[in-house]
Amino acid sequence: MTVSSSVEASNPLDTTLTATTQQVTGDDPAARLQALEERVRQLESKLVEQSVSDRLTMVVFSGDFDRLVAAFIIALGATAYDMQVDLFVTFWGITALRDGRKHLKKDLVGTMFDRMLAAGSKELSLSRMNMAGAGVKLFRHLMREKGVHSLEDLIREAGQLGVRVHACEMSMGLMGIQREELIDYPDLDVCGVGTFIALAKDSRQTLFI
């Protein structure tokens, strides 16, 4: 009956299993069988509890147009597999969530960031070959020509298909960006790293983009 003891060894802090190794290894065959059955049942229920769900979590750190397109295409692909998708958007990624039409009165530093950062997905640059904005224009043109959805359409579709967006509160605080300036998106909340860790803990796949 080494099976039970090895399970216990791999899970030393587990005190919730009531069928003990002694019961399972006792002399009476009927009692042993019963204890084993009980133990299997308990372990099975724990497996369900502990297993990661079919979930994809992404850290979207980049504010580059091309990386954002990739992130949203992957997110949409995952929805075709009925996966729950969560995007934890942090640092430069936040700029893609800004709504260029929403303006707030800000202090000096906030105003400086406002001027320096892209005010939404339409102002993002390419990570390579940007050529002062000509590169991103060319990409947008090619995407239209080849039937690839625009970044704005990808974001809209993601919202419709239940992709959840979590904006990093700390990054927003640093750059003086507030909730009221972000795009209208069906499932968007402002949160901290704890939320991301909790999501990633239960995700089969986690990507950093």
Next chain:
Amino acid sequence: MLENEELEALEVAHVVDARASACPGPLLEAKKGIADVRMGEVLEVRSSDQGTRKDIPIWATKVGHEFLGVLEAPEGYDRLFVRRGK
């Protein structure tokens, strides 16, 4: 997988045309389209995207449907057949 003649003879319950769309468009169209047919019925996805030829069979098998095969239309697009399995 079925032979070409069998594919031609299939009774298709619903057709989605994703020819104008690139990755991940056809996959999302297939996902939406499969919800419009009943269990055991066949969905046809039309696509001119090369990647979709590989994506749809993998997707179908993974999510519990049956990929029946692909026919090339004379006009140059693919007709992919999926039987709803769940």
